[in-house]
Amino acid sequence: MSGPTKVDDTTAAPAPARKRRSGTIPARWRWIALALLLAAAVYAPFQLVPFHVFQLTMVLVYAVALLGLNLLVGHAGQISLGHGAFFAIGAYTSAVLVDRLDVPYLLTLPLAAAVAFLVGFGLGVPAMRLRGLYLALVTLAIAIFLVPLLKRFEELTGGSMGLTLPKPVPPAWSGLAEDQWLYFLALGVAVLAFLVAASLLRSRVGRALHAVRDNEIAAEVMGVRLSSYKTLAFAWSAMFAGVAGCVYTWVIGFVSPDSFTVNLSITLLAGLVVGGLGSLSGPVLGGLFVMFVPSISQDINDAAPGVIFGLLIILVMYVAPQGLAGLAGRLIKKIPRKE
Amino acid sequence: MAGFLQQVVQGLGAGAIYASLALALVLIYQFTGIVNFAQGELAMFSTYVAWQCMAAGLPFWVALPLTLVVSFAGGMLIERVIIRPVEGAPELTIVIVTVGLFIFVNAAAGWIWTFLIKDFPNPFPGGALELGGVSLSFSTLGVLGVVALVMGLLYLLFQHTKIGLGMRAVAANPASARLVGIRVGWTLALGWGLAATVGAVSGVLVAPLLFLEPNMMAGVLIYAFAAATLGGFDSPLGAVVGGLVVGVAETLAGAYVGFIGSDLKVGVPLVIILGVLLLRPQGLFGRAAVERA
Structure with a gap:
């Protein structure tokens, strides 16, 4: 990655927006670590029981959604409290296409991505004229409004009953079980999404977004068109959420308005903050978090996940504004190594 | 016409009711420039305190002042403990912290009092006042009266007391x-305490409905x-007017625009929100922010 960018560890105020990726791990090690991770990810479904494979699949789904949210929040510095809405749009696009038009399910992925992108762009044009706070308000209002809207267009969306769909059947040549096939579909989409996001961020676009996040005025002076980059960031991030929603539909085989309440949006933001704003590994850690913390802590009390999420978010903003990913990065830096 | x-x-x-919660939001925004996403949840928590x-x-009219005092103290405490460390941090950080507070308070209430629905007594008598074919229920009148009272008290506080003068000074500069x-720090805490108290009033008004x-x-929320937003985030009067306008607009849209109906x-x-922010x-009633670029 980039050269030895010194990261200043003496942050006075917890400011996630100001920190940079810690580019201190040598590129070679990064690739090896990534390859090992991918190998483990490919190996895992053959060793786990179907329920655990399903859980890992959902981690990947959330990771893709968080990747999109991260583009917007972590990299462009804009707040969205309504990303569950784009997740829902992707999920419903896929479901409606399969259910009403008999479109092959794999084909629904690009279509869901396109629809989410367009909706995100359409909403982004007015929303991005707003400063951070108001954007949070508008996106929150969108997320709240979506549920009754989905219920209203009953003939298309199945109303509050939702739509039940057949799950994708694994092709005969693969020899995989259903849960394994779904897992590999999700893994494929996730890897693709990460590649797209990583190359996007390394390009001119990524630099422009970081400039907007760090100092809007300076960015504008340097020739970055604020409104168009913010709107595009919003649209891209909506697209990733829509892709995640589409895979969600494949995996769950059922969509209903009540799966996509405001809680989903808030949980996504919580997961991202805890996982790590502005880093590429943050969304994966956030996905693990969103999936496993509720399922483990729910045994204590129905409210336990919320208490844990809420406390952790506040705590993370105080002590580790880069989330778990940032903490991991800091630990790695502590390991002495030869230059 | 009567209809x-x-x-x-x-x-x-x-x-x-919207106005009373908006008033709480505005109180905090005025002093700290923070939009408190947890305001509604704090109000809900206060209502549970009253219920408890x-x-x-305890009779209602004893429980109410007790709740208001607890809310005031709670609001101040939250400012001191949770908001203080991120004072002056980027907007993103502050919004995320208040969202964290939102999740936490919501879940904490669920933990303490479970998620089962509870009945909350209506402090106002049940009947209605018939006026030219329009029935004004005592409950509606009571809610309007309480909000007017809160507004009046805040006006007195801000315009005619030394504390209020100090608070306005902090808000201005x-x-x-x-x-x-x-003492700016304590004034900010006072603002949060006041907001929590006003929020508690709105919670207690909402709960019976x-x-x-x-x-x-x-x-x-x-x-x-x-x-x-409609009234202007820095205007308490605007919050009340905005609340009333939003309430009427929502009810009329639900009743007369067939496509919207009660569900949309x-x-x-x-x-x-979108319309106001764009136009x-x-x-x-707010002041336009003037920025030196």
Whole structure:
């Protein structure tokens, strides 16, 4: 990655927006670590029981959604409290296409991505004229409004009953079980999404977004068109959420308005903050978090996940504004190594 | 015509509740520039405190002041403990912290009092006043009266007391206020305490109409946001006017626009927020922010 960018560890105020990726791990090690991770990810479904494979699949789904949210929040510095809405749009696009038009399910992925992108762009044009706070308000209002809207267009969306769909059947040549096939579909989409996001961020676009996040005025002076980059960031991030929603539909085989309440949006933001704003590994850690913390802590009390999420978010903003990913990065830096 | 007036009255009743929560939002925004996403949840928590007091056998009119005192202390405590460390941090950080507070308070209430719906007694008598074919229920009148009272008290506090003067000074210019000897930190805490108290009033007003449960205020919050946006985030009067307008607009849209109906009414605040932000971002009564670029 980039050269030895010194990261200043003496942050006075917890400011996630100001920190940079810690580019201190040598590129070679990064690739090896990534390859090992991918190998483990490919190996895992053959060793786990179907329920655990399903859980890992959902981690990947959330990771893709968080990747999109991260583009917007972590990299462009804009707040969205309504990303569950784009997740829902992707999920419903896929479901409606399969259910009403008999479109092959794999084909629904690009279509869901396109629809989410367009909706995100359409909403982004007015929303991005707003400063951070108001954007949070508008996106929150969108997320709240979506549920009754989905219920209203009953003939298309199945109303509050939702739509039940057949799950994708694994092709005969693969020899995989259903849960394994779904897992590999999700893994494929996730890897693709990460590649797209990583190359996007390394390009001119990524630099422009970081400039907007760090100092809007300076960015504008340097020739970055604020409104168009913010709107595009919003649209891209909506697209990733829509892709995640589409895979969600494949995996769950059922969509209903009540799966996509405001809680989903808030949980996504919580997961991202805890996982790590502005880093590429943050969304994966956030996905693990969103999936496993509720399922483990729910045994204590129905409210336990919320208490844990809420406390952790506040705590993370105080002590580790880069989330778990940032903490991991800091630990790695502590390991002495030869230059 | 009477039917129309009836809808307007009903809208005013709902609007008064939105206004009270919007007032709480505005109080905090004025002093700290923070939009507190947890305001509704704090109000809900206060309502549970009132419920708990009554469950312990206290009459409503004893439980209410007790709740207000607890809310005031709670609001100050939250400012001191949770908000203080991120004072002056980027907006993103602050919004995320208040969202964290939102999740935490919501879940904490669910943990303590479970997610089961609870009945909350209506402090106002049940009947209605018939006026030219329009029935004004005592409950609606009571809600309007309480909001007017709160507004009046705040006006007195801000305009006619030394504390209020200090608070206005902090809102106008914290640095200068500090230089003339006002304890800015405590004034901010006072602002949060006041906001929590006003929020508690709105929670207690909502609970008899909606049933008490941890997610009670989630629906109200978005209307309060719309009200505060419409009135201007830095104007208490605007919050009240905005609340009433939003309430009436929502009720009329639900009643007379066939496509919207009662289920899509929640789109009204979204349209209002977007419309105001695009056409007049400072709101009806707010001051336009002037920035030195």
